[in-house]
Amino acid sequence: MALTIISLVKQVPLPSEMRMGEDGLMDRTKAKSIINIDCQFGLEAGLQLLKQHPDARLIVCSMGPGSFEAALRSAVAMGYDEAYLLSDRKLGGSDTYATGLAIATMLKHLGFTKDSKEPFIILAGRQTSDGDTAHVPSQVAEKIGIPQATFVESVKSDGTNNVVAKRIIEGGYQLMNLPMPCVISLTPTGIPPRKQSLSGAIKARNLQITTFGIDDIGLGTEKIGISGSPTIVAKVVNMVSERPPITLAEGHNEVALVDSLIANLAKGGNVLEKKEAVEKKEVDRPDFPNKDF
Amino acid sequence: MTLIIGKKVESLTQTLIEHGSDEVIFVENDRLEEYLVLPFTSIFTQLIKERNPEIALFAATTSGRELAPRIGMRTSSGVTADCTGLEIGEYISKKEQVIYTPILESRRPTYGESKLATILGFVCPQVSTARAGTFEVPERVVGRKGITTPFKPNLDEKDFVVEVIKTVRGEGGLQNLFDADLIVSGGRGTTTDSLGLIKQLAEALKSQGINAEWACSRPVVDEGITEYARQVGQTGKTVRPKIYIAVGISGAIQHIAGMKESGTVIAINQNPKASIFNNADFGIIGNYQDILPELIERVKSGYTFGLEAKK
């Protein structure tokens, strides 16, 4: 009854790497891709569980374009064994509901259902830095039909089929006991992700990643992609908050620095300007029938 | 209408009505004193089936942010997270040649708050979570009348497989952070003295009659030095005091999201390339253990950052 530890990861642009292009706009092409930070904490949580279950099978899964293989290889370089990628053009534009559904379908296809004989635990990041919704872990748990604990800082196993999770709540935390199988989403406040090892990187370089399309896992098109998603992004407006460049205090010790700060504050002049970068356009309202729902 | 679940919650229904609910449905159950995602999901879904609401709203708290998507998956309706604006509007579908109206327009900041997206749901109920601190609590009208309805859900024993071993709560809600005129906030760089100097500066300001409070960035919560309720940032609280003093805070984009609406931002950091300096008006490059004692002395002798003391 070996345990299977499954980590879900997403590849995102490194937020701090987003450099300004020469035209003053964000140059996304230069932003490096990384495994979403929270997901990295999920990966580490899995490697910590391995200490208590040395014979566990470690697998990492993702959904996205082929370039996400890089994230999967990074996970293997950290210590994971197998990697699966759900990649299909038809998944493009999926909202969180459709994403949760697709990932749950892939996991069920791999044999991880609520009635599995073998215990498993699904680890995920609390949320992604490019979406920030925190939905997918809950949705995967619901779709598979297993319990969950989200916003978890640390997860420990007692060597049996239960885990104890420390869940962060407003003003404190909860300790919860969960039976496996279950889904745990990790906050980036637990044990920081380890660095890759060279031996892991060598293993990752030679790894065969299993890639599924939606047909492979028996996922229909009706509930995925833009058309299958129950929600849509109707409009995006740029927000520009402009703070003028900082005025730094000058001086060679704390007395002089604080004097300088107080003088700068008294001078004032720095104020926040905020505006919507794009003007709202009036759209002609066509003469379509109203639909109430 | 509002749904409230827990132990001895019936007494709270009138308060909810006075704050604007027309109907409060309550589930009274001793086993539900502590929030649990599985039974709560089940109760909400049962009620949604019975009442067929167009919209279901949750607070974007640690419970709401997991409960809403779990419900949204069960009702096949999807969810919009962490909204800062909710409006009723309409959607013109050119493809279907119809106008969806009324429809919930959920607005949420994305890409580190550089963009504001409007998200629409097409399956009822349209589920959204609302970010803490961005919506005002409706004015209380004492004596306001409304309906109170008990609700008896079918509870499945399987939904109680997860056991809460213990719950530890610190100082709780901290409404003060939303009202403070000045917030002193400590980051990873100030953990050496467990935010001792941060708290001292806030206390010194309070003694001068300033409505000041102290807060922190995420790593401080991570290290267990203080509780989540004090955390400012995208996943914590959004604050907008007149003056925000960021001490030892590097300025991760998520933190900036929680404080960038502040009037004047003062950054103190010994790392000159900390990105907080790109998001502040005034700054000092230096070690907080040198700078703060000096600042505290100034405050004790009457300096209040230009704020008027409350008499």
Added chain:
Amino acid sequence: MNNVDTVSTDVLIIGGGPSGLATAIHLADTFAKNGTAHRIMLIDKGSSIGSHILSGAVIKPEVFKELLPDVEFSEIPFNAKVVKDRTILLSEKSAITLPFHIPYMSNAGCYTASLGQICRYLAVKAQEKGVEIYPGFAVDEILYKDGKVIGAKTKDTGLDHHGNQLENFQAGTRIEARITVFAEGTRGSLTKMLIQKFDLAKGKNEQIYSLGCKELWSVPEGNIKPGEVYHTMGYPLDSDEFGGGFIYGLNDNRVALGIVVGLDYKDPSFDVHDAMQIWKTSKFVSRILKGGKLVEYGAKTLPEGGYYAVPKLFVDNALIVGDSAGLIAMPSLKGTHLAIKSGILAAKTVARALSRDDTSEESLKFYETLMQNSTIDAELFAVRNFRQAFTKGLIIGSLHFATQLITGGAGFFGRLKTHPDYLSTFTTKALKKKPFKERFKGKLDFDKVLTFDKSTDVYHSGVFHDEQQVVHIKFNDSSTYKTVNIDQYGAPEQFYCSSEVYELHTNKAGEKEIRVHAENCMHCKTCDIKAPGQAITWVIPNGGNGPDFQNM
């Protein structure tokens, strides 16, 4: 779970700069030609290949044809062919173009380039040829067996500031290799250990270094043309400060510029970065930058000791190539072509050794033989005394150099000696001239348009270091550090450091201490070279840490 994994390879190359990549490429080609299958593994400490690469650069292209005979020359991402090449005697307000080239400084037929981009290109080529390249790993230990090199080990990660293992500890990997090639670049931290262990610098001159600070700018159309190359002498350097400025016009209205100054300067408060800022305010330089914008900043040291400072480059199972070997030609400060050439020669040596199954020192001596018969030797020998002459100052140096030209490099004496750079620094008391900060009083307020303070420049290097690790700057004797470095020398590290790693802090009581901001470190290693009394050792930080140069 502290079991250390071991991997084995035929050839391990430490460092993914031009010399390491050339070794890899030529080896892979040779193996392919001979029909032998050998594993070649190349490790680099930068987060990606090229991220720790910085050079002027004006490059002599011929050697690329030798390295990549099957590649169309135009495919190599050089920038622009040199179209104008001037040496300028600079003062604050004037610029006099010398009517001739200083011998060995002509750049005719050369190309301007970003060496980082060229390395990225070479890495792609190497991988196509089957070389395994692993960036993002720091190697901090040479493995020995029976006193012979048998490979190296990557650094353990997941340690706290004191070196204790944390929960996310990840043991380093042992790489056992039949031959290890040290291609770490200037002042390589393992090469330094290797040279010490085997006394490879015995009978050689002490290696001396320069520090180069460089900025990449984007300027308005017309300020400078691609391929325009200027070298400046004079302002703002004193006659006892050896060095000068460079300005290279690149495609797309970019310009690479900076200054390079010998670390044998005397003034403990001299600051190469700040000197560069002052240099930019000269009429000549500021005109080129007018209306432009800073894109990137970086710094590196260059080994300048030349011919007589090149250590023995081979021991049993190991070779040293490129900057680690000190292969830079003066006075043109060109090393890329020599690095590549040395890589090619090392590859020939390694291929021969593996085919004979003899990787002993005796077998690897072939590298020296190849070197002696190559252009490298000829090029270095001709200018063997050039740099040493200038340790005596500009005027005596020029006289010396003139004599050297007549005598074919020998000068007055057969071989001019050097002493290590840290010994050149005077104490604040002993310095008889105005210290740097007084010399340029009023010029050190940087306007953040044309001139930048170090911290702003450092921000433009993309530098990053994991917080969770042992600080990679070691004070060898903290008890004497205050009394010697701070009290007698006035804490020179705050000035010689190119990237604001060292901050002199004075508390209210007037007590002084040095605070280390290791996270700013550009990996230039000046502190390892210049700290009085060799008080500082630069240790390699976690893999993937350091600057993230894009086009340097």
